[in-house]
Amino acid sequence: STTGSSVLVLLNQSGEEKQFSGFFGDLEARGFHLHYETPSADASQLELVRFGKRRFDHLVFFADQTKKFPEQLSAKALIKYVDHGGNILLTTGPQISETVRNFAMQFGVFYEERDTFVIDHFQYDHALDERGRHTTLALTQPLGTPGASLPPSLARWFDFAPSTPVLYRGIGHVTSANPMTSAVLTASDTAYSAETQDAQVVDDEPVAAGHEIALVSVFEGRNNARVAFTGSRDFFSDRRRMLAWIIVRHALMPAMPASSFQSSGNKALATQLAQWTLQEIGVLRVTKVLHHTADADPAQETSATAYRIKDHVLYRIDIAEYDGEHWRPFKADDVQLEAIMLDPYIRTNLTAGPPRSSTTAKQTATTFATEFQLPDVFGVYTFLVRYQRPGYTWIEQRDVVPVRPYQHDEYPRFLTIAYPYYTGAASVMLGFLLFCAVWLYT
Secondary structure (H helix, E strand, O other): OOOOOEEEEEOOOOOHHHHHHHHHHHHHHOOOEEEEEOOOOOHHHHOOEEOOEEOOOEEEEOOOOOOOOOHHHOHHHHHHHHHOOOEEEEEOOOOOOHHHHHHHHOOOEEEOOOOEEEEEOOOEOOOOOOOOOOOOEEEOOOOOOOHHHOOHHHHOOOOOOOOOOEEEOOOOEEEOOOOOEEEEEEOOOOEEEEEOOOOOOOOOOOOOEHHHOEEEEEEEOOOOOEEEEEOOHHHHOHHHHHOOEEOOOHHHOOOOOOOEEOOOOHHHHHHHHHHHHOOOOOEEEEEEEEEEEOOOOOOOOOOOOOEEOOOEEEEEEEEEEEOOOOEEEOOOOOOEEEEEEOEEEEEEEOEEEEEEEOOOOOOEEEEEEEEEEOOOOOEEEEEEEEEOOOOOOOEEEEEEEEEEOOOOOOOOOOOHHHHHHHHHHHHHHHHHHHHHHHHHHO
């Protein structure tokens, strides 16, 4: 991960990590160092932020049945952890605690009532169904996750195989209009949320139904901290990841082939979710920024410290993307540069050039460049590249430069626009000389 490898795994009780050996084994194989704790552990072991710094780079919250949490794991403490750049992969369930509910509400994620499940009488797994309650959902794209609901820059990180079902059993949630929160996995059109007690009669209209019910949602803050929300810890278990899934009654699912699958789609989706949340993918960085006048030496490797009005400026910025193992050139056609003095005077697109190697780090990056002319207004300008796209870490590169007016000896000797004034002054002097000559010799 680009933010660190230390991970605190919070479980209900010791030994539960064996149920998720596949998921945690993948994390360790990718270089993460896992520290397993329970909410009843010593307070010093659960402290997330100490002396203004994170003790752990990431938090995997798997304590879905714990009702009360210590102060070190309160909603306020979790929010503080996110404010310090920490990433959280949070799971809960029908026994959701008020701490988790209050924390999720701060990000526009509203979980359903306690003891409720997402139910679907059509898109469910027949082999795993418990007493006919239809709470084990079997979801595929496009039934489970409409691609149109996700921004393209975020959807690229969650690539579902249409022929591989995703198994989900747990509580649902709804998301607000927060532009930083997106639902990655939603229920099908025929799903709804309700309690599943014996002889339970659903006589009230569900709060949410169909695609309104989100099963997995993600959030990315302005400080690039990421939080993932899901209502099923069992989603990451070995049983769901490696289970051979058999469609018993194909008539209920005509969109899916009547065949057996080697495993469910949970492993792929859980891996993608963890990679994105722990900032193994979708991470951008600026490796180099260079700007100078267009007539300067092309080999110049330092930026200019000041400019003059109407100067032609060449601006270049190198951006790299982390793919989980290496930094590689970033591909995009919507990177923009703004020249701001209170308000943007110039906004122009940057054109991507060939990849180049950075001199400060032996990594490759894409050079985005443009040439523009400064306005005829002097002052202090900010060259700003602000790239904010869902699914990517935000880039905000600022360079403050003064722009001065012409000096007294830099103006042209004669201005075309001033010719009438030149003519007027010359005519007055010529008239004065003629007057003197007439006065003296007549």
